[in-house]
Every structure is written in C-alpha cells, then in structure tokens.
Amino acid sequence: MLKTFPKGGIHPAENKITSSKEIKRMPIPKVVYVPIAQHIGIPSEIIVDRKDKVEIGQVVAKSGGFVSSNIHSPVAGTVTKLDMIVDTSGYKKQCIVIRTDQKNESNFEEPDFPLKKEITMDQKDILQRITDSGIVGLGGATFPSHVKLDLKNDNHVDRLIINGVECEPYLTADHRLMLEKADEIIVGIQILMHALHIQEAVIGIENNKKDAVEALKKATQVDKRIKVAALQVKYPQGSEKQLIKAILKREVPKGGLPMDVGVIVHNVGTIFAIYQAVQYDRPLIERVVTVTGKKIENASNFWVKIGTPIKDLVEEVGGLPEGTRKIVNGGPMMGKAIKNTDVPVTKGTSGILIISEDEASRQEAKNCIRCGQCVFVCPMGLEPHLLMNLSEKGLYERAASEDVMTCIECGSCSYVCPSHRPLLDYIRFGKSIVKKLNTSKN
Secondary structure: OOEOOOOOOEOOOOOOOOOOOOEEEOOOOOEEEEEOOOOOOOOOEEOOOOOOEEOOOOEEEEOOOOOOOOEEOOOOEEEEEEEEEEOOOOOEEEEEEEEEOOOOHHHOOOOOOOOOOOOOOOHHHHHHHHHHOOOEOOOOOOOEHHHHOOOOOOOOOOEEEEEOOOOOOOOOHHHHHHHHOHHHHHHHHHHHHHHHOOOOEEEEEEOOOHHHHHHHHHHHHHOOOEEEEEEOOOEOOOOHHHHHHHHHOOOOOOOOOHHHHOEEEEEHHHHHHHHHHHHHOOOOOEEEEEEEOOOOOOOEEEEEEOOOEHHHHHHHOOOOOOOEEEEEEOOOOOOEEOOOOOOEOOOOOOEEEEEEHHHHOOOOOOOOOOOOHHHHHOOOOOOHHHHHHHHHOOOHHHHHHOOHHHOOOOOHHHHHOOOOOOHHHHHHHHHHHHHHHHHHHO
16 A cells, blocks of 8 residues: 555646657757745845846845845846746746847756766855855745755754655656656755765655656665655645655644654755855855646756746647636646746646636636535545634634634635635635734734
8 A cells, every 4th residue: 555644635637648749958048037035935135236247146136135046147148127027926026037138058058967977065165155145945835945944953863754745736846857867866865864964765655656656666775775655646735744754654733844754855956056156156046846737739848048928838838729728837836826927937846737718617606505515625634624614704813723824825725615615715815814914913
C-alpha cells in the first residue's frame, strides 16, 4: 500500500497533457517586467534608475529585510521605466521595466551547465549564496529559501523532504524537471544536506509519475542517504503538512512549521535553483512554466525568463483558442484567474492554464444540504460549510475561533460540493479579514 496522508483529500481529473513534452526554451522577450514583490514578506528595494544599463543576473532590487529576497535582471538591457503594473495578484505593484539589448550576444547564448558534482563551499558560504541568489520556494508559496535554512541552535532538524508531488491537475513543470535534471537535483539535495548537517533526505513523488520515480531512484544510487518515496495519488499531497504526514507520519502542530517536527521541505524546482546558484553562481532569473489547456494547440513546458509577459507564452503555444473563458496563473485548484495576458511571469508562476467557456462556467449555487462532503475531504479537519457561513455573515471573530486561518486553500471543499457553493471564495475572504484584524491588534 502506497503512503499518503490519512485525513481528507480528493482525486480530481489529472489532465497532465504536457507530461511527455520536453522543456523548451522560450525566445528572449523584447521587454521584461520585473515586479519587486515576488515573494512572501517585505518587497525588495529598487537600486536601479531609469536609463541604467543592466547585465544578466545583476541585482536590480535588494532584499528589504530578513523575510525578503533579491531580484535580478533576467536580461542585459536598459531600464526604461519604474512603473506600477498589474501582476498575477490582480493588483498594481511596483515593477522594473527593462528593454532587452538585441545587440548583446549574452542575451541569446544558450546556457550550458554540465553536471558539477563536487561541493567545495562550506555551510556559511552556501547559505550566503542562496540568500544572494534570490531563491524562493518555486512550488507556489515563494517563501524566501534562506529563511527556511536559518536554523537556530535549538532546532533539531533531522530530515530533508524534497517535494516532487506536483498534485495540481495540468501542471507538469516539476515532473519534467525531475526527468531531465535528476542528477543535478541529487547534487542540490547533497548541497543542502552538507549545509544543514542532515544525514537523511526523502524525495516524495506521486505514483502517477512512475518515470520520475525510476529516474530519481537511479540517480540516488550514488548516495544511499537519499531515498525516494512513491506516494498514492491524492490531492493536496503537495502541501507541506500533508507531505510530512504521508512520508514521516509526523504531524505539524496547528500554527506550527515543519521545523517544529524536525523537517525542512523544499520543492524540486527550488533544489535545482540552489544547485545552479551554488555550483555556477547563477541567480534565480528563470524557471520552468507549464502552458496548457485542453484546447491549446501546442501545450508545453518552457524555460522562461522572469518578467516575460504571459502573452508571449500564449503566442508560443498557438494563441488563445476561440471560446477561452479564463486564463489561470497556476493550476485549476489553487491558481487564480488573471485579467489579461500582459501580466509577467514571476518566481511563483508554475503554470498558465487556458480554460474554455464550457469548463469554466460555474453552476448556480444552491442551499447547503448538510451532506458533510466538504468536511469529509478537508485535509485540515475543518468544517468548510461553517467557515463559509461565518465569513458570509461577517462573524469573523467566530471564524477565527473555528480555525479559519488553518485553511490551506486547497479548494477540495468547493470541488466536491453538490450544491456548487463558493466555499473557498468566502473562506479566502474571511481569512483576509481575520488577518487584518489580527494585524491591527498587534
């Protein structure tokens, strides 16, 4: 019996259309739009000005504090504007606009990074390199990676978990990365084990990616400290708490962090970025993005420069099909619809999903029939129907007492509701109000 987490969960249609599509390189954009808030925490501070010339990998915005991250130029070019643009959040954010220098050959050189196995840096230098390189969690959370790795003396971390689950329907960026960069991922894991003095690591992969399981098992033969755990296919197993429970049977306490149970979790994309940063001094200026949808002509996976307009990716797969209703940043369960394709790819953009009218149309919401399905599938053991009602009625303090902030926003409740109630929409709204109330009290 394959491992999985015990509480709740669903198995939506996988729709992994691009799982067999090798990662291609997107053409270099003529203009990049680089937001300075691409991570959880304090936005970065811009250190360039209009008309400044910048090189590939140059820091253009410095970390604004401990929970923050450096931002680097993905291209060589000229800063044309410091502007407010709508990003993937739907709100206007400060952004650095850089026009690519078409005559600079460095923009068009195919990067070549042969496997480099030897780790020569010590712990302090590795952590500093990760900090300097602007690496954040590439699984979607965008938490600055150096913060996770800043272990205090009283932390007894004994296990590193690598998240290769990619349980969101449609998305295959991590899957392809594991197939194409398995050896580099192993070196990335060894780098972190060396830096953190951890002797055991486990790579969690759902069993619908058997080729990735085999590729990583083969790659781990060079280091018996690293294991591969094939997991039962169940959403949202890619969530940290569910993954830790599935692999180690350790339960992260309410309001706690993986570190509280002796674990650090990193996404496979983050691990590959750490490998490139430490072994090649390459900052985070590009990532793998899945561009997909049932009616897309050439759905695929791409290496994409941060700041590339999403419209460039859509054009690369054949344009928007007739009858397109939604463009989603991320997957269908936890992703968010964007207003147009002018918004740029950020460090947290794992996929662009194009959804047609017949797929996107919501059915009319009806009264709750008290079936309990939302409670049954909630991986956090909450009562989504109650949290929705409390949020809808403005009873935010009661919602807080019913643990609304514990919700991981996986959308399982909305997915199974036979009355088509917008459970997650109201819960997200309730969480946002409770967060503001908590902030005002502090």
